[in-house]
Structures are given as C-alpha cells and as structure tokens.
Amino acid sequence: MAAGFATAGNQLYTGERSYPFVQRSNLWFLIAALLVAIAIAVPFFRGGFNFGIEFTGGSEFTISQTENTDIGIGEDAVQEASGQDAVVTQITDQTIRVQTEELDDVQTLEVGQALQDGYGVGPDQVSSTFIGPVWGEHVSQQMMIGLGVFLLLVSVYMALYFRTWKMSVAAIAGLAFVVVVTVGIYAATGFEVTPSAIIGFLTILSYALYDTMVVFDKIRENVGPLQDQKDQTFTERVNLAINQTLVRSINTSVVGILPVGSILFIGSWLLGAGTLRDIALALFTGIIVGTIATIFVQAPLYARMRRGDADVVAHTDLVLSLREERGVGVVTYSGTPLDEDGRPVAFPPLPEADEPDEAEDVEILDWDLVVSGDTPESSGDEQR
Secondary structure, eight states: OHHHHHHHHHHHHHTSSOOOTTTTHHHHHHHHHHHHHHHHHHHHHTTSOEEOHHHHOEEEEEEESOSOOOHHHHHHHHHHHHSOOOEEEEEETTEEEEEESOOOHHHHHHHHHHHHHHHTOOGGGEEEEEEOHHHHHHHHHHHHHHHHHHHHHHHHHHHHHHTOHHHHHHHHHHHHHHHHHHHHHHHHHTOEEOHHHHHHHHHHHHHHHHHHHHHHHHHHHHHTTGGGOOSSOHHHHHHHHHHHTHHHHHHHHHHHHHHHHIIIIIIIIISOBGGGHHHHHHHHHHHHHHHHHIIIIIHHHHHHHHTTOHHHHHHHHHHHHHHHHHTOOOBOTTSOBBOTTSOBOSSOOOOOOOOOOTTOOOOOOSHHHHSOTTSOOOOGGGGO
C-alpha cells in the first residue's frame, strides 16, 4: 500500500497522473459558496451559539475528590435545588465542574448542599464562584484584534514574498472560508464556545496558512519561468503545482488529525474529559477544512485572478498555437502531451524522414517550432 501511494505521488509530480483542480474551479467555487451559506445559516436555525459561562456569566461549582463522577447527579441536584438546568463536566477522574446561570446567595447555598448530598462529599470539597460576562467580552475583543493584526501581517508578508498581491487576496479568501465553515460546523454540533475554542480557531489559521504557503511556493516555482517554456499554459502550470504538492498536503493533514482525533474521540467521548472537546473539535475540523481550502479554493482562485493578465493571455495563446502546429491532439490536465501509447512525453516526436545520403547535408527548418523551449539548443551540424 505504501509503495502504491509513493508511486501515485511520483506520477502526480511528473504529470503522468493529474487531477483537474484548476480546470474545474467553477464547480469547487460553487460548492464552497454553498458551504459558506450553510455555515452562516446554521446558527440562526439552532438559535445561536452555545456560549460558555465565560461569555454569558453565571455560577460555577467544583466538586473535588469525589468517587462518583456521574454527571447526571449534578444535573439533578441543580434542577431540584434551583429549578435551573446545569452544564456538568468531568474535569479529572475525581473532579466535577457544574455551571449554571447566575444564582443569588440563597440559591448558591442550596445548590452547594444538594451537590454535597448527591456526590457524598463534605462542604470543604464543594467550592462555588461567580463569573461575570465582562471577562468573556474582553477575550472576544482581544481575539478580534489579534485576528485583524494576524491577517494584516499575513497579507503584507505574502505580497512581499511572492511579489504579487493576488496571492495574498487568494490566501485571505481561503482563510475566511476556513473560519466560516469551521464555525458553522461548531455551531451545528452544539459544542460550548469557550476561550479554549477561540484559541483553537486562531491555531487553525496558522495551520491553514502553512499548507497554503507550501502550495503557493510550488506555484511560484512553476510559473516563474513561464515565458521560458512553451509546453504548458499558466493554468496548467498552476494545476501541476497543486498535484505535485497533493501527497504532501494529505500526509501533513493526516499527521495533524491523528493526535487531535484521539483527543476528540477518546479523551472526550470515551473518557469523558469534556474540557478537551471545545479546542479539539476546532482543531480537528480546521485541519480538514484548511487542506480542502488550499486545494480547491485558494490555488484555483489565484489561477482565476491571473488568467486575464496580459502576459498570461499572450503566453497561453502562444502555447495553444504551437500545439496546433505540432499536431498535439491529446493533452493531460497538467499540460503534458501524450504519445500513441498514452505515455507522457516532453514534446511530440520529430516527423519521420527518409535517410539522407552520406554526402548530402540536411538543413532543419523551423527548429524552434519542433523542440520545446526546455530542450537544449542543437545546431545543424548535430543533425546531419
């Protein structure tokens, strides 16, 4: 299996096998737009996000050193004592956290006593605190400031590094897609929005940007000598770069998903470590969506933005006209011509000719129309 995956990677890199990421960009953009629309609509249908106590304010109880960690006991105790619903989370193997709406002093005492009776612990093992919404608002403000500064620095850096503002625009558009879709999935699951989840959202931006930089750097390498080759158009060179980095993107995503997935599925649902769910879900979803965004949104969007540039249009027309003169009828999505057996060749073979007499010189005409620009120059003496 590993050998087959390596073979597929080599075929993608050489252009022997290729997937039409750029050529079918209209389809990918339509799907991306639908996903964004659904992600925006989900919170409205679900009545908003499930914000944690740090954002809404409320009372919090901590039961420590308890042998019984059944969250149902805490929910029933709060309901009977105050008539309110509670969010009960197992923090460690002997610690339970109970969060409710804001309670007055009398209700706080009654809920604390009910929790002592329910879990069979003493008064020194149940502590209560009040958390105001101001702290959550401060975290949200700092997050928005950090996000704005991050996007600004990313835009400037990419514009300077790649020497084109269009890559920056494509990258930021892809990051916006990642954030919106991840937030929509988060809202659909009903997971609690906590400061840890906010940290997770900021973390996935860095991961998505890393994958984008890898693909965009390969695109720059392929399209940099665009005018020096006449075998592939700009669109085909961009698509080749995506295929060449496809295996690396998948491997990087899998390596990132495995540990995060173990935290999300094993730590959260099997062991009941609820405090890990918020950040784990944001990371798990963001890694997947970030990889998809790079391949199907950002790179094709950059190709679409450059497609109308004068130098790209002129080069594309030149490549297509030379193909027509060469008689190349079948071209792969990466732009590599195929021979009669379906194997990729750098350029079509020279037309067959009769063997000349030994004393007779043969002059090759229109050599530039026959040989690709990537082929070393040959002189007439070498073709006698």
